Amino acid sequence: MKNKKYIKGFLEDIVLHLINEQDEMYGYEITKKVQNLTKGAIAVSEGALYPILHKLENEKKLTATFKKVDGRTRKYYTITPEGGKTVASSSTELIDFFSGMQQIFNLKPVVK
Amino acid sequence: MSTPKQLTAEELKYIDGFCKKKDVCYIDLRIELVDHLAEMVLAYQEKHPNTSFHDAFHGVYKSFGIFGFMDIAAQHENQMRKRYWREIWQYTKSCITPPRVLLTLSASVGIYYLADALEATRMPLFFLGLALFLLSITLTIKQFLNNKKALGDEQTVLMAGASRGGGFTIFSYLLLYIPLQGFWVNPGQTNNLELITHPIYLSIFLVATSIFGLANYYLQEKAKEQLQEIKAKMA
Numbered sequence: 001m002k003n004k005k006y007i008k009g010f011l012e013d014i015v016l017h018l019i020n021e022q023d024e025m026y027g028y029e030i031t032k033k034v035q036n037l038t039k040g041a042i043a044v045s046e047g048a049l050y051p052i053l054h055k056l057e058n059e060k061k062l063t064a065t066f067k068k069v070d071g072r073t074r075k076y077y078t079i080t081p082e083g084g085k086t087v088a089s090s091s092t093e094l095i096d097f098f099s100g101m102q103q104i105f106n107l108k109p110v111v112k
Numbered sequence: 113m114s115t116p117k118q119l120t121a122e123e124l125k126y127i128d129g130f131c132k133k134k135d136v137c138y139i140d141l142r143i144e145l146v147d148h149l150a151e152m153v154l155a156y157q158e159k160h161p162n163t164s165f166h167d168a169f170h171g172v173y174k175s176f177g178i179f180g181f182m183d184i185a186a187q188h189e190n191q192m193r194k195r196y197w198r199e200i201w202q203y204t205k206s207c208i209t210p211p212r213v214l215l216t217l218s219a220s221v222g223i224y225y226l227a228d229a230l231e232a233t234r235m236p237l238f239f240l241g242l243a244l245f246l247l248s249i250t251l252t253i254k255q256f257l258n259n260k261k262a263l264g265d266e267q268t269v270l271m272a273g274a275s276r277g278g279g280f281t282i283f284s285y286l287l288l289y290i291p292l293q294g295f296w297v298n299p300g301q302t303n304n305l306e307l308i309t310h311p312i313y314l315s316i317f318l319v320a321t322s323i324f325g326l327a328n329y330y331l332q333e334k335a336k337e338q339l340q341e342i343k344a345k346m347a
Contacts, residue, residue: 026144026147027144027147028147028148028151028152046145046148046176046184047176047177047183047184050141050144050145050188051184051187051188051191054141054187054188054191054192055191058191058192058194058198066143066342070118070119070150071119071121071124072124072146072147072150073143073146073147074143074147075140075143075144075147
């Protein structure tokens with residue numbers, strides 16, 4: 001599923017969830033993590049990721065620190081208590097949402 | 113086990129220069145893009161070991177589409193503009209403390225009564241306000257140029273905001289431009305003169321001008337701190 005229209009609505013939750021799972025993450029790491037977890041089914045573009053990261057940082061759901069790694073500066077994002085609250089509430093909402101989608105589409109796991 | 117390949121300082125400098133050329137003027141965004149592109153180049157070279165840095169770099173840059181970094185930079189600027197206004201609002205809120213409110217009100221009332229007592233000679237008070245306004249703009253520009261000289265041509269959003277932010281425009285437009293416009297267009301029309309020398313207008317104008325000057329000074333200093341902090345982490 002590389003269709004942007006599906007990813008767009010969930011990207012904020014995906015980013016917050018992944019950063020919440022780890023202590024800190026940086027942009028490229030997030031794109032790779034999504035790619036690895038979904039075995040390439042979901043691709044997050046840089047053009048979509050960075051504006052979301054900056055928006056969340058602006059909303060104080062993420063904080064950023066700069067660290068020197070391999071001769072270059074890297075911006076790491078960490079979740080804030082405010083971001084943690086969003087993760088908790090969106091998880092419940094997502095479960096309800098997907099259960100609703102399940103009802104509509106009668107989705108079955110694909111057996112390969 | 114061999115150590116993973118890393119980009120050289122020259123290669124990183126090339127990516128940084130490339131981003132600058134593509135109008136990614138904000139240092140914090142450029143740091144992220146340089147790191148991201150460096151990772152992409154390394155991943156590309158791992159897959160295609162015989163590819164040169166330049167070929168790998170321009171190969172990965174193509175994946176950003178025909179508009180390149182334009183969209184990311186535009187959205188970053190948009191987010192940062194919001195942040196600039198939030199900073200201004202937070203600063204304003206922090207100023208709303210009982211002693212400061214009392215001081216502002218006292219200053220406003222004091223100027224009001226002074227203007228009222230002067231009656232026929234209020235014009236000097238208006239020119240004092242105008243002088244304060246021009247002084248705060250001059251000092252802000254001077255402070256910005258000094259910061260730029262000390263910190264190079266790097267920009268953070270606060271710095272860009274404080275130098276070209278809408279604050280100047282809105283403030284000058286509302287407090288200065290509208291009443292004065294009528295006066296300059298038709299100097300014979302004394303209604304406009306009465307407006308700009310009215311005690312209420314004068315008290316608001318003088319107090320707001322002083323607050324505006326202080327807010328801009330604060331923003332410039334904060335911008336300088338922010339940039340120094342980023343630069344220190346980059347060193």
